[in-house]
Amino acid sequence: MTVTRPRILVVGAGFAGVGCVRRLERKLSTDEAEITLVTPSSYQLYLPLLPQVASGVLTPQSIALSLRRSRKYRTRIIPGGAIGVDLAAKVCVIRTITDEIVNEPYDYIVLAPGSITRTFDIPGLTDHAYGMKTLAEAAYIRDHVISQLDLADASDDPDERAARLQFVVVGGGYAGTETAACLQQLTHNAAKRYPRLDPRLIRWHLIDIAPKLMPELGDKLGRDAQEILRRRGIDISLGVSIAKAGPDEVTFTDGRVIPTHTLIWTAGVVASPLIGTLGAETVRGRLAVTAEMCLPRRDGVFALGDAAAVPDRAKDEEGAICPPTAQHAMRQAKRVADNVIANLRGQSMRPYEHKDLGLVVDLGGRDAVSKPLGVELKGLPALVVARGYHWSALRTNVAKTRVFTNWMLNAVAGDDFVRTGFQARRPTKLKDFEFSDAYLTPEQLRERVEGTGGKAQ
Structure with missing residues (x-):
């Protein structure tokens, strides 16, 4: 008789998913379980540093941490995205990067699909706005911003020139603030290389x-x-948002019309649409889980990170849930891996609890504000804390070396303001990067799983 190993399926390669996989690899022997990871790309993206990629301070490769460099690497990677999970049949439906749809059976599943950009029903938004959630978007936005400077420099039309040099960022959270700050630094420094441009026309x-x-x-x-x-x-x-967006202007809700070819949307995130295919209870769109990050009444189902409403036991508020930050995701990953192992071995699981260590915001150049352990800092001390935190949080020594080298080189030599060719002739906008329409409806999921008997295909 053949004895099969339990199958652990991890969905998502962000801080939560990769942290979980790495701990499972370290703590489980090869004959205890088979580990599979579902992700479109075989790297972990260090998301907080995306604005620095967009502004050219860091190269894209420096914050894309390869999943295949680990000495203990033995996880099978399925290149694709989960588009539906049938909890009753214990089957995850996956769309591969070649658009093939396959069923992946599991015994234990860890759901860490992360989040997507939150959008609203604003006319023209998804057709004309850019996002800042993926490595491709950051690289694309850099090309786009530099191309606006090139086109404005070449234009003899004052109206076109003014429109090309106005940039709008929506979202006053960390992503939006850092994006606006870092890209403003880019255009400010670049303006010195465009003698035909009046720097006062560049408006963010x-x-x-x-x-x-x-x-x-x-x-x-x-x-x-x-x-x-x-x-x-x-x-x-x-107190202002977007009323509508067009190809060459944006209308604010206070009535102002800004001529621009650049609208960057960073107004928050929502849990991955994958959560909606489970038919389970949610809290503010995130999957409702216990303090042990288990799905109630579903054996072997765990969830964490941006897509899960993990109770925040460090707060006294009733119903408080952990914010969708990297700080929590990295720590939840270790606890959920330990709980999967405990469940596998018939041991008791432990709840997740973590007191927030503070916040860091890098505003580009020598500017930053930080609040480590409640201590308020600004300027150079805040910058040292912010970059020190990000540097230490990078998972591999190779990534740390690349990022540190990029920081030093940029500080000494500045930027070359080169477009790298990511921008195609056909503009690529918010709707083209996150594939939010790729997920199955509950009816399609049931039909898919029942039609194949839940078997892998």
């Missing part, structure tokens, strides 16, 4: 519907961050 707008910029920082640091950005010439509008 940062808008958010909330009354404060990065409210998690507190009033004082939030004001400090605003002051830094305004001193650089970034127009900040709070």
Whole structure:
């Protein structure tokens, strides 16, 4: 009789998924379980540093950490994305990068599909806005911003030139604020290389519907961050959003019309649409799980990261859930891996609990604001803390070396403002990067699994 090893399927290669896989590889012997990871790309993206890729401070490769470099690497990687999970049949339906749809049976599943950009029903938004959630988007936005400078420099039409040199970023959270700050630094430095351009025509707008910029920082640091950005010439509008977006202008909800060819949308995230295929209870769109990160009444189903509403036991508030940050995802990954192993071995599982260590915001150049362990910092001390935190959080020594070298080289030599060719002649916008329409409906999922008897194909 052949004895098969239990199959552990991990969905997603972000901080949560990769951290879980790495711990499973270290703690499980090869004959205890078979580990499979579902991800479109065989790398872990260090998401917090994307704005620095967009601004050219870091190269794309430096924050894409290969999953195949680990000495203990033995995980089977399926190159694709999970588009549906049948909990009753214990089958995950996957669309591979070649658009083939396959069934992957499992005994244990760890759901860490992350999040996608949150959009609203705003006319023209998904057709004309750019996102900042993937490595391709960051590289693409860099090319696009530099191309606007090139086109403005070549144009003799003052209206076209002005429109090319106005940039709008929506979202006053960390992603939006850092994106606006880093890209403004890029255009400010680049303007010196375009003698035909008047630097005063380059305008950056940062808008958010909330009354404060990065409210998690507190009033004082939030004001400090605003002051830094305004001193650089970034127009900040709070309590304002987008009413509609077009190919060459954006209309704000306060009635202003801004001629621009660049709208970057970073107004929050929502859990991956994969969660909607499970038919399970959700909290604010995230999968409701226990403190042990298990799905109630479903044996062998775990969830963590941005897609899971993990109870925040470190807070006294009733119903508090962990924020979707890398800090929590990395720590949840270790606990969920330990709980999978405990479940596999018939041992008791432990709940997740972590007290937030603070926040860091790198505003480009020598500007930063940070709040490590509640201590408010700005300027160079904050920059040292911010970059030190990111550097230490990188998973491999190769990535640490690349990032540190990039920082040093950029500090000494600056940027070359070169377009790398990611921008095709056909514009690629928000709707083209995240494949949010690729997921199965519950009916399609049932038909798919029942039609194949739940077997792998």
